[in-house]
Amino acid sequence: MKGPGRSGLTLDEKLIFEHSDPGRRGYSLPPLDVPVASLPPELTREEVADFPELSEVDVVRHFTRLSAWNYGVDSGFYPLGSCTMKYNPKVNESAARLPGFSEIHPLCPENLAQGSLELMFRLQEALGEIAGFPAVTLQPAAGAHGELTGMLIIRAHHEAHGNPRRKVLIPDTAHGTNPATAALCGYDVVPVSSDGILTAAAVAERMDEDVAALMVTNPNTLGLFESEIRKICDIVHERGGLVYCDGANLNALLGIARPGDMGIDVMHFNLHKTFSTPHGGGGPGSGPVGVTGELARYLPRPVVVREKDVYRLDYDRPASIGRLRSFHGNFGILVRAWAYIRTLGGEGLRLASEMAVLNANYIRSRLEGTYHLPYEKRSLHEVVFSDRDLEGDCHTLDLAKRLIDFGYHPPTVYFPLVVKGAIMIEPTETESKETLDEFCEAMLTIADESRNDPDRLKNAPVRTRLRRLDETGAARNPRLKWER
């Protein structure tokens, strides 16, 4: 059996500053071919104190060794729920590095950037088709940035209608970014409780003329489809409100159902989740936003438009909420997402969602009965268990750490908050049956261990270079940089 027992060579590595040796150099510049100029001394600094001094080899070896301490999708199964850790195709990386894309300045004249603008235009159209929105902006840099964009648009709509309203309804299963975003737009958050799914009745009870919007995630963070969504949207619309959809879980719906057709008014996409762009150790992502035709006028400036066969950036949008960053978006990420959509096509995207949902349900079936399943409705792309049935005083955290010993990245833990000790598993479509079987075996073994040998969980991980880290100490006495 595969599992604990595998090990590799891991080398110790100091901080880059501790490698430093005065006089070493890791760069080359051409000789200065103009006279050396000098600034007035009162403007000039000393050399940057304690900056590293290393050769190129030192730097290469340092970061190569650090990389070996990381676990990525290419290392193994990474079922981090809500993050859609699918395979990141290599050809997308090549595409983004084409010099015509990577070396172009964002402020160059538009007639010299037609390739970039066309790609952006075509991606806007494709995302609009996939999610059912007539207008899309590519500007936001990440999902939370897209959320901010979307909620600002909603507020702008209400302002234009004479009353900004005061409240935003957010279900208890929501991502933390939802309430944080609503607050940034000047709204009070009103939680709506749900029992697995949000009911039209629960929304109707909270809905009034002072509610600007409902923020939903569909499928929600329990991996369940909000089956009353259409009715819910009607209820919100009847009282003049709008519905925002957090698109984090769009990977369940490609080619199957479109948020725009459900009555959603605004939605953000996460290109780094659904459209296979790499997560980069925490970014860069990209968070385009789709809106209804009525809301298109509020989109951030600029928007890419086509006039005959010429593409240009349209800045002349008086109702726009403005811009949320410099330039036009995380273009390098847009290239990767476009390459993905072009590779899969409509049918391939649908197949991706189908297999993602099949994989999640397969894991669910194999683990149900051993692990407690708090919500029994049919799962879509992810499944949430709890630690209730672990024994030996073992909890979700212990399970997560033990999974590391088996060679897996743990699932998302302790989220959503409505499930005590939540274990949120999202396999994605790029994982094979063999991978899922091995993972399920590990999960079942760990459940056994909790009964027979709970210390194996409590002490885990034991196969990593470091054991569990003291997070309490880190927070009590923060050391956030190296000092000599």
Place this chain on the structure above:
Amino acid sequence: MRYIPHTPDDVRQMLSVIGVDSVESLFAEIPEDVRLQRPLDLPLPLSESELLRELAALSSRNDAARTSLSFLGGGAYNHFIPAVVDHLISRSEFYTAYTPYQPEISQGTLQAIFEYQTLICQLTGMEVANASMYDGASACAEAVLMAVRAGRKGRVLLSRALHPEYRETVRTYCRYLDVELVEIPFGKDGRTDRLALEREMDAETAAVVIGYPNFFGVVEDLAALGEVVHAGGARLVAAVQEPIALGLLKSPGELGADIVAGEGQSFGIPLSFGGPYLGFFAASKRDMRVMPGRLVGETVDLDGRRGFVLTLATREQHIRREKATSNICSNEGLCALMAAIYLSLMGKAGIREVALQNFSKAKYARERIADLKGFSILHESPTFNEFAVHADEGAAAVLLRLQEKGILGGLALDRFYDEMPDNFLVCVTEQNSRGEIDALVEALKGGRE
């Protein structure tokens, strides 16, 4: 489909374990009336070779990438990127990982960010730096929000010489918050008007944001402005759009900045038509607990060995929800890694030398253009690697003329400043040889023939 491993047999077996007879039935909870009843209308799929051909053709429609002579800056800069940077960030252990939630298997990302935070502190002269934000403009907006929160005051002054897109971003972020934004004019020397700043300071002012260097490449007298800001009890925010300057200029921390927010694209990140870039953000220790964004801290494991973790997470949205310091979730981790690698390669001597080359070459260009008939330099103050030029014939005409000769001569300033139809911003980096600068000067002359 090569990214999806399922064989028909796998699917059959899996369905039978699940106990349903078709994939379709897994979607039973989605009501018919919200289903898409047709295939998605997207172009047909491409093989890998077809895709590369199509994208190569599309990228070649970007004629600007082939125009070798470029003097464009304005917040994104053409600096040399050592080959090492792309090779190292292409290690998929880095780029296919996510946020380091599980520190035992994320020490690579965590240590690299810790090193990045340290490098940013050293360069900016500040005590604490976060793990990065989206870009310079959004980092600047987050700095404004933080100053408002920490100072419990609602008025913020923005220098009109601050990057116009940064100002617009700040306005968007503050659109529906109780924050009053006031712009402070700049003088004929291109520096923020200190007397105007004094007049506008009041007890309600939470922060003053100054570009350093500012949008016109001008090196502001940050210390003098800081005195005014601090006398009024506000925070001084230095917004750095070209951080290579920090290799040569006194650090904002040394000059009294309370928050430094900036754009890190210059540190090894490709121009890539505007993103992904890197927002860096640094502050003083007293503001540590109201900072936005992720922070990596040093700690030990159970055996006492040094390691790194995400820390002070209670500031963030996933715990504090609507009371969080920001709604930001992901950062620009891979771009922060690029910056850490770039800065490690450049090191103490390299960051100085590259800054000096930028400054010297820009100064050479500035002096040569100043000598041209029909042209003058708009601002007298010292500038770093950008400067604004006045052209008697008008900026648009000059730039078009240069473009016809295959030169991107700079950025027309009337796009951002109505009163500047005759002005454009010229940027010179270490990538521009003396021969190129001379070619620019010759081409500029050409207009009067």
Place this chain on the structure above:
Amino acid sequence: MEFPEELKYTEEHEWVLVEDDVATIGISDFAQDALGDVVFVELPEVGTVLDAGKTFGVVESVKAVSDIYAPISGEVIEINEELPDTPELINTSPYEDGWMVKIRMSNPAEAEDLMDAEAYQEFIEGEE
């Protein structure tokens, strides 16, 4: 878990010790246990006037954060200076070394509305 008889308790899990017109305030054993290892405490300055029911401070653990609500109105006359540097006192000694603030009550009658130890224990059993 201990709930000393001489203290009064709130539904937000603060405790109050009333001595003449001075009230000492902290968080209960139940609250510290639910939070886990406390890493940071934010307290008001001496002289701040607190309104009953309003937040006046924050307690943080690694993964949770909790506002502290004033059980009683009054002016802060002393704060526990030890807490910022040794927040773990809240875990190790919630009722003694881990006290947070002392206030001079402006309306001592408010104390009568608070729960006694027995009522508080019933309350938290209902919460669990």
